[in-house]
Amino acid sequence: MPAHSILPHHVHDAPGPVPRGAHLPARRTEAGPVPDRSRAAWAVPACVGAVLFLYTVFLSHDNGFSQAGGWLLGLAVAVIATGIGYVLVRERNAMIPEARALSYGVLAGVTIGFLHSVSGGTWLRSLGIGLACGVLVGLLSYDVFHWNERHEHH
Known part of the structure; x- marks a missing residue:
């Protein structure tokens, strides 16, 4: 019995069958990651x-x-x-996890702030709600992305 089979969470680096549902790393080319x-x-x-x-x-x-x-x-x-x-x-x-989280936070914050202004809210209140939502989504996204990246390598 090979020694690596008794270790938990070991990622097999050699080519071979990949279990269904396994997360594969992003494909890369010489130009960078594949979209x-x-x-x-x-x-x-x-x-x-x-x-x-x-x-x-x-x-x-x-x-x-x-x-x-x-x-x-x-x-x-x-x-x-x-x-x-x-x-x-x-x-x-x-994108690195920080840039992804910032991007998702900005998109969510601007969208929610704009929707609040369309609903009749003042621009200051819309700004505050959008900023709060953007920060929350950005922090939650960062936590999810960082957690996934950390656990994919184990």
């Missing part, structure tokens, strides 16, 4: 964009926007947030 082109890279931002679209339209119609203005605002929010979210998810292999 993520999986289904989640476009499906998650698209779903979040659809929810943001509907929620923005709902908020804008409840707070004095015209019918067309509400739909256009919702479309603009959805397109911008989906585009930025897609880039963040697609390029996540190229």
Whole structure:
């Protein structure tokens, strides 16, 4: 019996079969990490964009926007947030955990702050809520990314 088989959490470095569900490291080329082109890279931002679209339209119609203005605002929010979210998810292999967490925190904070302003909140209160949400999402994201990176190497 090989000695490495009795050690817990040993990662086999040699080529061979990979268990189903195992997390593989990011593929790298000479140019750097390969962008993520999986289904989640476009499906998650698209779903979040659809929810943001509907929620923005709902908020804008409840707070004095015209019918067309509400739909256009919702479309603009959805397109911008989906585009930025897609880039963040697609390029996540190229970013260190700190940059990823900061990016997700900024996107979440700006989005929540803007939605609060659309709902009729003052700009100062919207700024505070967006900042608080962004810091919270950034810290939680950093913890998740750092924890995953730390445990992938064990």
